[in-house]
Amino acid sequence: MYAALLRAPGPIENHPLEYSEVAEPVPGPGEVAISVLACGVCRSNLHMIEGDWLPGTPAALPIIPGHEVIGRVKALGPGVSNLAVGDRIGVQPIWSTCGRCEHCVGGHEQRCRRRQITGETRDGGYAEVMLAKANFACKIPDSLSDTEAAPLLCPGITAYGALKKARLRPGRNVAVFGVGGVGHLALQMAAITGARVNAVSRSPKARALAEQLGAHGSYVPSGGEGGLVLREGSQDAAIVFAPSDKTVAEALRVIRPGGRVVLGVSQSVGVMDIGDEKTIVGTVLGTRQDMADVLDLAVDGKLHAVHEDFPLSEANLVLQKLKNGQLQGRAVLVPGA
Ligand SMILES: [Zn+2]
Ligand SMILES: [Zn+2]
DSSP states (O other): OEEEEESSOOOGGGOOEEEEEOOOOOOOTTEEEEEEEEEEOOHHHHHHHHTOSSTTOSSSSSBOOOOSEEEEEEEEOTTOOSOOTTOEEEEOSEEEOOSSSHHHHTTOGGGOTTOEEBTTTBOOSSBSEEEEEGGGOEEOOTTSOHHHHGGGGTHHHHHHHHHHHHOOOTTOEEEEEOOSTTHHHHHHHHHHTTOEEEEEOSOHHHHHHHHHTTOSEEEOOTTOSSSOOOOTTOEEEEEEOOOOTTHHHHHHHHEEEEEEEEEOSOOOOOOOOGGGOOEEEEOOOOOHHHHHHHHHHHHTTSOOOOEEEEEGGGHHHHHHHHHTTOOSSEEEEETTO
């Protein structure tokens, strides 16, 4: 099979992914092999490929990146009874968890310290075939196409996890910082709660997209040009998916005393004034039940992933476009295209 293989991390301009022929993986106990139909391109993929992701990531080299995967089951490993050959399934960033720790049994399996991460500790979806843990895969409803479903598997579940922590309800004001792969889904979910959604982005194109997708208003961050700036203390909550260190300070500025900032990207928080009793909470991914909820929203037509599709063989170029801010919504790789 063909795969985009990372042998050594490096700047994406040097094309560190090798599109090459590798042995097809064979499913072990509890696993399935899938023919990959589509795989979303995540900013975290770019970080790992360039060598500035989490310590110990990737777990080994070479590795095949990609963790927003739609595929069709092509072979079952021993003991798999919940899937059949031919099923169309999705694989999210959490490839598996231990199932026994306090986080797994307490309804927060995304926090499991023994979790396996697709495309980081296990080979991922930048390939024609990959392995999935059968219990962690989700069946994909027929009404969703491969490329519109793929971004739901990471940006969708990530946005949903953030929304659950933002405590929104009708009449509340929320600022969503960043209208990229995740932010554009987060603002649609925020709108469903009945909250008044304000998108914040430096990019005029992103602000226009936000308004198309249901944001009440769009703004630029303090010091930005070409748009209005949110008033200090005007928001009940802020959800941050913009990859800039200045965003946390701006999010803290716009929320009211007692408000919350939900942080969906790792950033330095800086000095925090305790006087206003504001809360900053981190969020990462979600549970398998969250994933099912996200797919339901998409089937009901309440959630639309904006995506641009590319052949898998062009992975390096697509990641370069992501780095240069030249993509709208999510880029999706399609093997054999
Ligand atoms: Zn992702
Ligand atoms: Zn666990």
